[in-house]
Each structure stands twice: as C-alpha cells, then as structure tokens.
Amino acid sequence: MTDVQLAAAQNVVVTIAETGETYRCRTDESLLTGMYRLGKRGIPVGCRGGGCSVCKVQITAGAYAQMRPMSREYVSDDDLAQGRVLACCVRPLEEVTVAVIGKLNKCVTRSGT
C-alpha cells in the first residue's frame, strides 16, 4: 500500500449478510469503525483493538486488507485463510459482504446459570 493509494481513500459499500444492512466505509478505516461511526448496527462492538474477538466476521465477498494485529487466540491460520477476521482490524479495498460470527457471549444469563 503506497501513500498515493492511501491518500485516495474511497468510500465503498459494506453489506452485513444477516440483516442486509449496508453502510459506506472508507477504504482507510476498519470495517467496524465505519459501521460504528455511522451509528449502524450488526457487528458487535468491543475493544476495537483486536483483543476480544466479539467483532469477528467472515468476509464472504470482496477484497480487504489487514491494518492492525489481531489476537491469535481468536484468529487461527485457518481463519485467516478462510477470511474469518476481526472487523476492527481490517479495512475494505472494495465493496464487501460480511457474515457476523462474533458473539456477545454472556457469562451469565438472567436465569442465573
């Protein structure tokens, strides 16, 4: 990625597969930042630093690039090969579609387990 390309950051459409929700994300910001900044929902928002995994997505269409290190506790080599990544650590290069994998797994439920 050269500075020239970065300077020419564009907006591309991101689609969240489950809900059909779309938003315009800059090609120099993370998929999660783009969503969060516009007040859109769909991908869970956690630490925004690649450490917690709640924002994990499967990129089902479109090219993307990693922009930050991701905690390998949650992202295996197989995940990387399959496009399963943390939405706070990757940016879109073109129009992309994502499926949400990460969950806000509650440690306890209201039924008190």
Add this chain to the structure above:
Amino acid sequence: MGVTGVMRPGHAQIRVLNLEEDAKFYREVLGLVETGRDAQDRVYFKAWDERDHHSLILRQSDKAGIDFFGFKVDSAATLDKLEGDLNAYGVKTERVPAGELLATGERVRFEVPTGHVIELYADKKDVGNGLPYSNPAPWCPQAEKGIAPTRMDHALLGGGDLDGARDIFINVLGFYLTEEVVAEDGKTQIAVWLSCSNKTHDIAFVRAPENGKLHHVSYWIETWERVLRAADIMSMNNVPVDIGPTRHGITRGATIYAFDRSGNRFETFSGGYISYPDMHKLTWPVEHLPEGLDYAQRKLHETFLTVFS
C-alpha cells in the same frame, strides 16, 4: 498497624500486540512513567506517585490479555508464611527468582481456579516519585503529563470458578468481601469485590465463560474533574471508550472504562469509600446490575459481561 500481610496490588503484566505502539500509549496517553526495559524486551511503567520501580509490565505477544497480577506483602517472613498457608490449603506454588522482573525480589507464584496467575513478593526497589522524602512538594511535572493516574489500583479478572478464586483470597490471603453481584437465585455470585486494605477493592472477579481473562486493570485519579480531563485526553487520542464517564453504584467510583491499543480494557477512576473488614457486605441483585455499573444512566452495558481480553 492496620495494613499487614498482603498490602496492595503491586504489578500487572499485560500482553500487547504491538509493543512500541502500546508503550507509547501507556507513556503518553495514560501518562505512566517508563522505568526500564529488560533482556526479554518487556517494558516497565509506574504511575507518577508510586514509589516502587514498576506497577505495569508490557510484553509483546500475538495474544492480548494478562500474564499475571502481583501483590506486595509486608515482609519476607510473611511471604514464607503465606506460601506455607497456600500449600496447606492445597494450592501449588513456585518461586520465581529475584531479578526475573527488574528491581524485584523473589516472587511466589500460583494459579487460582479462574485460571489466573497470581504472585506475591516482599521486595521491589523504591525509586521514589520524583519528590524528596523531606519537605516534598505535593506534585511534580509528571503529574500533569497525559491522564497521569497516581497509582495502579486493582484489577478485575474473569473466569469460571469464581468461588474457588474468592475462597483462596479470603481464606488464605486475608482479603474480605466488600460487594457482590448475585444471580436471580439470590446466592450465586456473578461478581465479587475483595479488599486487603481500606480500599473498596484490591482485586475483583467476574464469572466468565473462559478462564484466565482480563476484564480491566484500574488506575486511580484524585478527583472527578480529573476523570473528565481523562475523558478529554482519551477522545483527543482516539481511545476506544467502553463506558463512562459515569459513576459506578458498585464501590461508588467515578469511572471511565476504555481500551489500550491491543484491546485490553483499563479503567481510570476516582472516589469510592473507605472500607473496613467489619463492614457488612453490599449486595447487588443482578436485576440492579445496570445501576451497579452505571448509576447515572441506569444502563446495562452489554460489553461489561461479554468483552474480555
């Protein structure tokens, strides 16, 4: 003397995904003082008003989270005694030699049933807070650099067997329970706050689906106004904020939860109340967790029970 045995939290070793980026963050944004680097490339920090050599160690890793959390005890004799007590209670311990951490004496290390490594030690070099021990000024320039908390205050850790971890701290290490969140059955503790001092908590545990998890390491600030200043500094530096500024009902601290550059949560807080071991515990039924967590907004922040590193 009041505070004997285990005196206070002394250090947290945190894993970061990009060492220099997070070293810069802790130095310039949180405003800790860098005090050294060791042969393993770990970076050491202390809050400006702490006198011991360090309270935070950063280690480069490909996983975020916490390696261990350590407490300072009042003497070498206490260290030996507590090691014996732990062994008698069925907790295996090991000794980490003096100098393995810079400026630190021998440590007694053990694992609690939530999967966290806990350490005790008696010696760490007094490097001072930049002020003389005779006729000191109340603060120094470092107190104004970045958020500049005065001390590392406590940690909240997440894991499965909260009861097992709690019992070791209470039955062996002399901590007492100050506050708890209990499930709808009125018994099962979802989170506990434990003190070895006059603070509302020196360590806390939350029941979590995975063991060994870090919820946050907390740093103390003197006033609510300085908490708001911390919020400004976070926003100026694009720090992802989780909750706040607001006030916890639990422990009454005025707080901000936010994340470092590797997704490890930290807290900057002020307030609370003075606690004593004879005081009745305070209980928060889980349906009142929203106020317990965020008294101002009475809002259940889903991330509190779900986001760990």
